[in-house]
Amino acid sequence: MKKWRILVSLCFSLLVLFIVAPKVAHADTAKVATTKSWTVEFNTEMSSASINNSTIYVLDANGAKQATTVSLSSDKKKAIVKPPSSGYKPGQTYTLVxxxxxxxxxxxPIKQAYSKTFTIEEVPTTPPVGYGTVTADVLNVRSGPGTSYSRIGQLTDGKIVAVYEISGDWATIDYNGTVGYVHKTYIKIQNPAGTNSIEGRRIVIDAGHGGKDPGASAKGTEEADIVLDVALRVQRKLSVLGAVPILTRSTDEFLELYERVQLAEDKHGDIFISIHVNAATAAATGAEAFYYKGKAANEQESYQLARSILDEIVDRANMVDRGVKHGDLHVIRENPLPATLIELGFITNSSDYKKLTSATYRDIYAEAIVEGIKKYYQQ
Known part of the structure; x- marks a missing residue:
């Protein structure tokens, strides 16, 4: 009678069915987290009596067996190999046998023995590029730059971590002595003390209205034109300071509100500032800022950003301070970034109108916005 053998493969590795020796000659190039768990898959149901630390185990580079935990899945086709309670040592190489x-x-019985070598990530020896403060109640730390990677831990609101690299939406951080990855939307990244506070920051500047939507108007002057001019001035000033300004529009074009938010996310923005001009009765005057109260994350950051910018506008442009308020406005409500909407003044007020239509004051407004951003990142 023909004797059947069981095939086995290691998840997260190349499928290798014909290795006759339990060791391999080289380690995988990809490094894994200190808390890495391995899954060994079988093509049939396995006996629980044969799944234990004697038949499946991990050795260090010196051949010492590690205190891993091995268990059989409910469908009996997977063996789960969990790391030692203290984790693997950063930078060390191990072999799963x-x-x-x-x-x-x-x-x-299975067809043959298998092994896989792996190396544990370690924190870079280079100085961090900045420090990140968690702005969400709970932030998942991943083993790689994406939500498809396994969660290796969590950080809570206010926790500060060293940031070593930023790529797209993901920041590489020091997580308990090893490398972890977090979504940068939920950390406030600040440059090292004594350096330019906004260098490298990706700042989204949204000039409100545009195209078929001119916004408020008075005496032939339209809001869309005023705020675009101010936005372009902000862009130039930020560029000089080493920041990365991102304009939602740079010409007189129309964008839906959701497109402005989507652009901010697609361009991996760090913060979002929407610039507008107010309109009401002739007596209404002053500048104000809005943030959305009730965001799942970045609510307090949005308030601080709004307050910092408004303070500078009030001081530099000598505007009446109408305060920072909750605003149920799409571009800040639906925005995951720290976001604020700024009303520079009232186009319907004679005093405010003179400032809003003055090239000198438009530059003052732009300078105030930039200084407010700098203040936000220095807090």
Whole structure:
């Protein structure tokens, strides 16, 4: 009678069915987290009696067996190998060994033994590029730059971590002595003390209205034109300071509100500032700022950003301070970034109108916005 053998493969690795020796000659180039768990998959149901630390185990570079925990999944087709309680050591290389002493519920042995070497990530030796303060109640730390990677831990609101690299939406951080990855939307990244506070920051500047939507108007002057001029001035000033300004529009074009938010996310923005001009009765005057109260994350950051910018506008442009208020406005409500909407003044007020239509004051407004951003990042 023909004797059947069981095939086994290691998840997260190349499928290798014909290795006859339990060791491999080289380690994988990809490094893994200190809390890495391995899953060994079988093509049939396995006997629980054969799944233990004697048949599946991890060795360090010196051949010492590690205190891993091995268990069989409910479908009996997977063996889960959990790391030691204190985790693996950063920078060290280990070997996962699957011996040939495994057998199925029908007493059939596996075809052959297998092994896989792996190396643990370690924190870079170079100085961090900045420090990140968590702005969400709970932030997942991943083993790689994406939500498809396993969660290796969590950080809570206010926790400060060293940031070593930023790529797209993901920041590489020091997580308990090893490398972790977090979504940068939920950390306030600040440059090292004594350096330019906004260098490298990706700042989204949204000139409100545009195209078929001119916004408020008075005496032939339209809001869309005023705020675009101010936005372009902000862009130039930020560029000189080493920041990365991102304009939602740079010409007189129309954008839907959701498109402005989507652009901010697609361009991996750090903060979002929407510039507008107010209109009401002739007596209404002053500048004000809005943030959305009730955001799942970055509510307090949005308030601080709004307050910092408004303070500078009030001081530099000598505007009446109408305060920072909650605003149920799409571009800040639906925005995951720290976001504020700024009303520079009232186009319908004679005093404010003179400032809003003055090239000198438009530059003052732009300078105030830039200084407010700098103040926000210095807090």
């Amino acid at each position: 699957v011996t040939d002493n495994l057998y199925s519920i029908k007493n059939n």
